[in-house]
Amino acid sequence: MKKPSNSNYKPAAEDIWTENAILAQSGDKSAYNELLRGIAPFIRNYILKSLANPDWADDITQEVLLSVHRSLETYSPDRPFRPWLMAIINFRRTDFLRKHYNARENKQTSLDSPDFLKTHVTEPNHAGEYKDIESALATLPEKQRRVFEMIKIEGYSAKEVANEMDMSVSAVKVSAHRTMNKLKEILG
């Protein structure tokens, strides 16, 4: 890589990565070690802000490092290193999240579980909304709340709720609709 002639020139991290990647391709283990040590915190910090669970950042960082190792031959010395690395980071992050959320679909977790918010809410900053909904529901009359919970949360049909609550089907639907409007009003 061409460097400016100025003696005060200090290469940016990306230039160092590019140089080290080229040396690594020729088998230089210390340059490779320096490269991996340089990119590991960058990868972690980059992905951390987009993850619900900070613990995942370390798993994905390890996946990315392994991927860099496996695909080192696809890096072209005439190209900057960072875009190549970013493509791998984004691919591995998406892959990790896809596997995680696919596995999650098969799990059943109680809303009361202390781990629920950590493992099942994508955006933890919005986790408090569950508590807001619970509070809003608590303000409703018992029968109206029970109808709403059965039809909207527990997944019963209007007919099943009507039988259980000794109401007509249309009355159940009207009650659920009114409750939904009331909740929207309370929650803004």
Add this chain to the structure above:
Amino acid sequence: MTEQNNIDDLIGKLSEELEPVKPMPHPLIQAIPYIVVSFAYMAVVVFYLGIRGDVIEKLGDVAFMVEIFMMSFLAISSMITAIYLTVPDMRGEKWILAIPFTLLASFFGMVIIKAVSEGVDMPNVHKMDHCMGEGGYMTIIPLAVLLFLTKRGATTRPYLSALMTIFAVAGLGYVGLRFTCSMDTIGHAVISHMIPYIVIGSILGIAARKIYKW
């Protein structure tokens, strides 16, 4: 053991395992010989199976030649794109993806115009089997070689890789079949000549993540 220690250990292990690697050649350097050999192979199969009787007349038909050039360019651009996709960042040339999609859209535009102006005229079953078999001979080896070439890399877009692979062989097969099959109706050309590739493409698409796993 903390996660940081795990990462440090992994870095140490990977550094120890490092072997010198030869950087992959530029995608164009890989693609050009493949394109030349694939088209040459298709031409040999076409000659072996027998060229349609009215080929001289058809070579003077502008609509036929536009169709041939369009599908040839679709095959070539898809072959190049499939090989670019073997590099994680596509060497920054993501715009190249637009070419095969534009050509395919143009082809379907042409299909619609022909269907409206000439009628669809659906094929008979016997002729359909015949063309499907011939298309298979023309493209089975180019398909296998392209899968081998694309699997060697590290694609970050497995579905697009599968799609470009099938566009490449479908274009190649379509061009070859237009020189062996004398049925020019759009119903036959699309149903008999394209359906096998749609089926293969669907299988490749479903298995893309496994095929291009690295």
